[in-house]
Amino acid sequence: MTHARILAVVRRIPEGRVATYGQVARLAGLPNQARLVGYALAALPEGTVVPWHRVINARGEVSLRRGGDGAMVEQRLRLEREGVRFDAAGRLALARYAWSPRTRLASTDGRP
DNA sequence: CCACTGACGAGTG
DNA sequence: GCACTCGCCAGTG
Numbered sequence: 001m002t003h004a005r006i007l008a009v010v011r012r013i014p015e016g017r018v019a020t021y022g023q024v025a026r027l028a029g030l031p032n033q034a035r036l037v038g039y040a041l042a043a044l045p046e047g048t049v050v051p052w053h054r055v056i057n058a059r060g061e062v063s064l065r066r067g068g069d070g071a072m073v074e075q076r077l078r079l080e081r082e083g084v085r086f087d088a089a090g091r092l093a094l095a096r097y098a099w100s101p102r103t104r105l106a107s108t109d110g111r112p
Numbered sequence: 113c114c115a116c117t118g119a120c121g122a123g124t125g
Numbered sequence: 126g127c128a129c130t131c132g133c134c135a136g137t138g
Contacts (some may be wrong), residue, residue, distance in 0.1 A: 002135075021120050033133055038119035041135075055119075063119045075119090116135085124130085 005029060006040040013054040016082045017099035018092065020058045027101060038063070053078040060094040 001028035053075040
């Protein structure tokens, strides 16, 4: 199932890092299928343990969902709790928090 | 089987 | 940066 592949990738996102929908899709072997990632996360059964809050859109912001802004706020709070900072526009520095499968943890990079 | 929906992305003007 | 279009596909009724 495609959902399983997607979730497997999401589970690998380290704390304090984020990945875009498109990136997750690619890592899951599903290039150009970012929508599926969103769909897979939207269909998450309650109680499923995956860091869904670490998945954001390519603009570097938390995506709205059909349910309302409640969970959107929760997602942002969870990220801030992990050290991810948002600017006034509600966006985060993708160049700084974007996760690379090879980068792993360790380096807090952000500056060359 | 068909129509519609939806946490998106990249390209164009 | 904003508005619009097109591509892509699993679920649901």
